[in-house]
Amino acid sequence: MEHVQQTPMGSGFSADSTAAQVMAGIDLRGRTALVTGGYSGLGLETTRALVEAGARVIVPARRPQLARDRLAGIGGSVVPMDLADLASVHRACQHVLGSEAKLDFVIAAAGVMASPERRVGPGWESHFAINHLGHFALLNLLAPLLLRGGARVVSYSSAGHHLSDIRWHDPHFERGYDKWEAYGQSKTANVLSAVRLDELGRSDGVRAFALHPGPILTELQRDLTRAEQIEFGWIDADGNVVGRGFKTPGQGAATGLWAATSPKLTDRGGLYCEDCDIAPLADPAGTMDEGGVRAHALDRESADRLWQISTDLTGVRSPWTSQ
Numbered sequence: 001m002e003h004v005q006q007t008p009m010g011s012g013f014s015a016d017s018t019a020a021q022v023m024a025g026i027d028l029r030g031r032t033a034l035v036t037g038g039y040s041g042l043g044l045e046t047t048r049a050l051v052e053a054g055a056r057v058i059v060p061a062r063r064p065q066l067a068r069d070r071l072a073g074i075g076g077s078v079v080p081m082d083l084a085d086l087a088s089v090h091r092a093c094q095h096v097l098g099s100e101a102k103l104d105f106v107i108a109a110a111g112v113m114a115s116p117e118r119r120v121g122p123g124w125e126s127h128f129a130i131n132h133l134g135h136f137a138l139l140n141l142l143a144p145l146l147l148r149g150g151a152r153v154v155s156y157s158s159a160g161h162h163l164s165d166i167r168w169h170d171p172h173f174e175r176g177y178d179k180w181e182a183y184g185q186s187k188t189a190n191v192l193s194a195v196r197l198d199e200l201g202r203s204d205g206v207r208a209f210a211l212h213p214g215p216i217l218t219e220l221q222r223d224l225t226r227a228e229q230i231e232f233g234w235i236d237a238d239g240n241v242v243g244r245g246f247k248t249p250g251q252g253a254a255t256g257l258w259a260a261t262s263p264k265l266t267d268r269g270g271l272y273c274e275d276c277d278i279a280p281l282a283d284p285a286g287t288m289d290e291g292g293v294r295a296h297a298l299d300r301e302s303a304d305r306l307w308q309i310s311t312d313l314t315g316v317r318s319p320w321t322s323q
Helices: 018-022 041-052 062-069 086-099 126-141 143-149 159-163 179-204 226-231 249-261 298-313
Strands: 030-035 056-061 077-080 105-108 152-156 207-212 271-274
Touching: 018 062, 018 249, 030 041, 041 056, 041 105, 041 249, 056 062, 062 077, 077 086, 086 126, 086 143, 086 152, 105 126, 105 249, 126 179, 126 298, 143 179, 152 179, 152 249, 159 179, 159 207, 179 207, 179 271, 179 298, 207 249, 249 271
Parallel strands: 030 056, 030 105, 056 077, 105 152, 152 207, 207 271
Antiparallel strands: none
16 A cells, blocks of 8 residues: 555644634634534534534534524524435435535534444444444535535544444444444545545535544543443543543534635545644554554555445435546
């Protein structure tokens, strides 16, 4: 494999940079964005920053009334959608296709982490279904709008991708379940999907990125007990955040916004970002805490294989599927 581009570029930002800092001077008037998870945690900060820059923002939401309540005073158009339910994804996409002329940005920020074993749809493992397959269907169903907008697509992955490659032999954990491996596989899938979407869409002006937002406590950790979070060193007994390098919501949203809007990324894509820059390749002998992107998440053959499997599982075909 060749990863010449997967090298930090000196963006001028850092792990401490905030959403406001990376969006300074960015004018998005006349542009339209769609943000999954755009009413919670980093997604909410992302919606706020995009609206403040002048963009119209569509927020698909599993809990539409909660989304409307949280977005009151911020902005954003809420569309009911549950990533775990393909019929719901189809309905949401039909609504967006009927109401929008184009999409300039899609930020896939919704997800689950370290959940108990759950089955959704036709028995799919929930992390793989929600974090990957639901977004795969969404992006491909909305492909006509991505093409018209020459969209930049940004998928929230995580350092968790270090935990597992794709389990080709058993992606739905039918033979033993591990919540962290399930999460890790889904985060690897997010990176591989960005690699493949960028490869297929770049000639049409559609570019894709994946990212690690950094360590941060949000509703994403809702399935973890307080005892687990204390054991990991994330919080103390009083619930205060004490984890090393943990970010504020504004800092956590910064990398995704940078990947979506930075002029420095024009004519680039298929890359994994962290700390508001392109991430380096991870040391094969290193730890997850050392950062970077694992080679297994960038493998083009794996990306193609996952794309085909995802097409078969969801039944959703895109303009690029047959290429």
